[in-house]
Amino acid sequence: MEIQNNYVPMILRLASHEWFTGRVSGVSLIHTVYSRTGPHKEKLRQKFIELCNEETPMIRRAVASRIGDLAGMVEKDVILNELIPIFKQLAADEQVIKIIFFSPLNSLL
Numbered sequence: 001m002e003i004q005n006n007y008v009p010m011i012l013r014l015a016s017h018e019w020f021t022g023r024v025s026g027v028s029l030i031h032t033v034y035s036r037t038g039p040h041k042e043k044l045r046q047k048f049i050e051l052c053n054e055e056t057p058m059i060r061r062a063v064a065s066r067i068g069d070l071a072g073m074v075e076k077d078v079i080l081n082e083l084i085p086i087f088k089q090l091a092a093d094e095q096v097i098k099i100i101f102f103s104p105l106n107s108l109l
Contacts, residue, residue, distance in 0.1 A: 003033050008040045015047045020056045027051055027062040031069035045074070045082065052086045057095040064090045 011033065015026025030044050037044060048070060052063045063086070071083050090096050 003036045004038055004040055007033050008037050008044065012043065012047055015051060020058050023051060023054065023056075023059050024062040027059065027066055031066055031073060034070060034073045045070075045078065049082060049086060052089060060090060060093060060096050064096050 007029075011026050011029045013026075014022045014029065017023055017026070027048065030048050034041060034044055048063065048066075051059055054060055054063075067083060067087055067090070071079050074083065
């Protein structure tokens, strides 16, 4: 219950922070609590997807580096319908370092 009441709001605040460092931190923390967030899973996933479209390349790189971690915790339909499109979008992004994709690729396949 503490995770749902305290950590999820904190992570969402970080992921919505004005400075890119807060948003990068939020992305990095989402997968650490995802499996224990109960009804907040959808909010965390949506924030993760939203951050994929961020203007700042460092945030998109953070999403790319954590997509595999999140993929290991979600249902197969979420991977197919939500995470694979993000993966494809980031893979086509010239500002995202392509080497980041080798690790998440193993989790997605």
